[in-house]
Amino acid sequence: MDILLKNLRPLGQETCDMEVRAGRIARIGKDLAAPDLPVEDCGGALALPGLVEAHTHLDKSLWGMGWREHQAGPSLRDKIDNERKLRKEWNIDPYRQSMRQALLSLGHGSTAIRSHVDIDTDCGLAGIEGVARTREELAGQIDIEIVAFPQSGLMSRPGTLELMERALQGPADVVGGLDPCGIDADPKGQLDAVFALAEKYGKPIDIHLHEPGELGAFSMEMILDRTRAHGMQGRVTISHAFCLGMPDRDRARALVAELAEAQVHIATVATPSRPVPLAEDLRAAGVVLCAGSDGIRDTWGPYGNADMLERAMLLGLRNNLRADRDVEHAFWCCSGAGARVMGLAGHGITEGCTADLVLVEAETVTHAVVSHPPRRLVLKAGRIVARDGKAVQEAP
Amino acid sequence: MDILLKNLRPLGQETCDMEVRAGRIARIGKDLAAPDLPVEDCGGALALPGLVEAHTHLDKSLWGMGWREHQAGPSLRDKIDNERKLRKEWNIDPYRQSMRQALLSLGHGSTAIRSHVDIDTDCGLAGIEGVARTREELAGQIDIEIVAFPQSGLMSRPGTLELMERALQGPADVVGGLDPCGIDADPKGQLDAVFALAEKYGKPIDIHLHEPGELGAFSMEMILDRTRAHGMQGRVTISHAFCLGMPDRDRARALVAELAEAQVHIATVATPSRPVPLAEDLRAAGVVLCAGSDGIRDTWGPYGNADMLERAMLLGLRNNLRADRDVEHAFWCCSGAGARVMGLAGHGITEGCTADLVLVEAETVTHAVVSHPPRRLVLKAGRIVARDGKAVQEAP
Known part of the structure; x- marks a missing residue:
């Protein structure tokens, strides 16, 4: 539920980092450091709310x-x-x-x-x-x-x-x-x-x-x-x-x-x-x-x-x-x-929102819609739940 | 232009092999052998005409x-x-x-x-x-x-x-x-x-x-x-x-x-x-x-x-x-x-047709349409022109 995401572009804005604590977006900024957190490099991917x-x-x-x-x-x-x-x-x-x-x-x-x-x-x-x-x-x-x-x-x-x-x-x-x-x-x-x-x-x-x-x-x-x-x-x-x-x-x-x-x-x-x-x-x-x-x-x-x-x-x-x-x-x-x-409170991609996030290789939101590429990473309240288009958990 | 394709299912029919000669589908059948041809195993993929x-x-x-x-x-x-x-x-x-x-x-x-x-x-x-x-x-x-x-x-x-x-x-x-x-x-x-x-x-x-x-x-x-x-x-x-x-x-x-x-x-x-x-x-x-x-x-x-x-x-x-x-x-x-x-003569997936072929991981033609998965292999007149969703030739 706590993670430091490096190099992502929320809704296509400039590349930044995102600090997630207790399942929420705690900070968004350039060159964030948080030595106590696991780090995930997002490689410049576009970040979307869940x-x-x-x-x-x-x-x-x-x-x-x-x-x-x-x-x-x-x-x-x-x-x-x-x-x-x-x-x-x-x-x-x-x-x-x-x-x-x-x-x-x-x-x-x-x-x-x-x-x-x-x-x-x-x-x-x-x-x-x-x-x-x-x-x-x-x-x-x-x-x-x-x-x-x-x-x-x-x-x-x-x-x-x-x-x-x-x-x-x-x-x-x-x-x-x-x-x-x-x-x-x-x-x-x-x-x-x-x-x-x-x-x-x-x-x-x-x-x-x-x-x-x-x-x-x-x-x-x-x-x-x-x-x-x-x-x-x-x-x-x-x-x-x-x-x-x-x-x-x-x-x-x-x-x-x-x-x-x-x-x-x-x-x-x-x-x-x-x-x-x-x-x-x-x-x-x-x-x-x-x-x-x-x-x-x-x-x-x-x-x-x-x-x-x-x-x-x-x-x-x-x-x-x-x-x-x-x-x-x-x-x-x-x-x-x-x-x-x-009625889900806290949905969004600004500080304070729940860290429900989707990362895709796309330049802008519209680009993501028209190309709908495989999802690189999906997080639910800061927890990584899917990678490369597949849920982490196996289906029965 | 000559190739032996193993284990494919034309239009979702039973698994078979396909012998391509001079850019055309020469033979379709079970367990074909053609020692003079290069072989491509299609892994049971569905084969569609181009x-x-x-x-x-x-x-x-x-x-x-x-x-x-x-x-x-x-x-x-x-x-x-x-x-x-x-x-x-x-x-x-x-x-x-x-x-x-x-x-x-x-x-x-x-x-x-x-x-x-x-x-x-x-x-x-x-x-x-x-x-x-x-x-x-x-x-x-x-x-x-x-x-x-x-x-x-x-x-x-x-x-x-x-x-x-x-x-x-x-x-x-x-x-x-x-x-x-x-x-x-x-x-x-x-x-x-x-x-x-x-x-x-x-x-x-x-x-x-x-x-x-x-x-x-x-x-x-x-x-x-x-x-x-x-x-x-x-x-x-x-x-x-x-x-x-x-x-x-x-x-x-x-x-x-x-x-x-x-x-x-x-x-x-x-x-x-x-x-x-x-x-x-x-x-x-x-x-x-x-x-x-x-x-x-x-x-x-x-x-x-x-x-x-x-x-x-x-x-x-x-x-x-x-x-x-x-x-x-x-x-x-x-x-x-x-x-x-x-006006393209010879389009199809029966013997005698031009070997314009698309291989995908799908059970049936309808399955391929609704899931439109990445193309595993594409052949033009028997020549492999694309693999895994990408043309062999690089774009400028």
Whole structure:
């Protein structure tokens, strides 16, 4: 937790040294000496604050299980049902798979993860327990936040609400939800239940909202109403929010203004094939936009590698960001914004911040985003947790 | 040009050996012996046919010139004018930069490149000459096709047409054009000139068409008319073709049917921020869709790395391709389709094909696309031209 880092360039500034004590950045300066500390020469690498994977599914990845052909049909419901079936047939063990994915993330410089974890009447709390075990084993290496996520429906599958309660009494940190119209066909029922759980257990909320156009706008307005009514400002995130990419830009901007006023955050994957919330509109309104990989090589699709610098590139490409300052904002969406949404204090790369650091061979932040080179070194609170693109700890 | 490759898996099939003679795949089989040949053990790697970079700008990249902040304004015209200005100020040397980019491409497994090269009344033929010199120096390592490209306008900049003629009398292989309405504001004038040049010099055509919606459809119909009138079926490519991504899918599909009938090819970058031609529609109609990186880290934007496996991933993401067979088609767009458009005979990975080969650590073609790992080995007509992600030849 104590280390002297020599020859690094925080965010591309001039080469300097950094003294880390008790997991925090104690001093940044030229030619620092600290004879009591171990020394790591960073060779002039660019130093970035830890990346934050703010939307993924640690319990679902097939990473390391050998290549399996994609089998799901085209609809959202096809993918959900296919996954429930294959989870058993293929023995997708939530502990083993979340360990693999979390260590993959660590190798790419993510020092914090918000993971949605399935809860349903088939698997019960097995997913939550598996990811909680991973969190425990990786404590001190990566922060993992668990969203209790009723993937197969909350109102439409009786028994799920009780499982959600048990998860929140246990290891779950955040109340999840999804498509209150599209999946549950009971927006009032689902959203009342989600906000009631959040109030009862004092937890934040993160709701998947794939619903497009006016349907999504309708659900979003119901979420906004409840955010205000429950005094949950700053504690609610809407993931995907495809409806904000609707063609009627005026309507979308009016929704964005409401999100800003209610301090509701947005999490995006920057999906190239779907309408998405525009980074520029959200930024102009002051809405926090964090980002994630979503599922990584799972039964939903073959893509994903847990690299949040590559995700920043995708976010930049999706939003046509070209100026360096705009690409730097895409980087922030993949680091500081996620930390803000997860409530991680001390995220940053100035004196006093937690020493969650990523070192890469790049000239500037934008250069790091567009080239997303292997991570030379990753530190979590001053501890070296990955080198040359690989976590120090072996995956199971 | 003669080599025995041991332990490779063509397109993910069973492990086998491959005997290469005179630059061609002479035999594929188990436990081949050829005592007269040098042997390369491929360690069970996946073998792919050479990737094809079918739309890029070799003369423009800033690769290796140190990081430079993006300066261009938002419009197409801003970018064109900014580039003409910086080309001189920054000394963007077409020979040096095309060498750098071509070797970068080679390191990522592209064995053929179609490059548009600027011609205008400022730079004259300097770009064409620089890229032609690169082509000559890299002969036998990579195929480079040069499109004479009037980036700043053909009709609107008197003198450009004469330069185009000189380029086509010299090293240029293809007649280029762009946005006959949007840039030249003279669609009849530009397209008549382009087709006349093609006829006079017996060359194929590749026209950038950024024009969206009905404007692009109007220009596309003029291109289709001239393709039929000049008997140019199979020899015309339209690059970008954003108009095919228009919201009116029926109108777009009618255009696609016309493209199929006239055997006009489409080149795409799979731009995530723009409407694009849909891979599925083109495939269903039988239109060849090839792909490219477009500009790589140039004055137009900071993105790009010349990795056509990553481009296949972007094409898959942009088109929401998830099934393995669909991702394999995205791979074909980035290899075989480009070879078809460039008229490269013998592209493939069966006996008798040219031994343009890429070896990667992956289980299947789809796995290679989604993980786009460093290329272990690249061969051009049986000659090893890159290892471990880097061209054998040093860049200037």
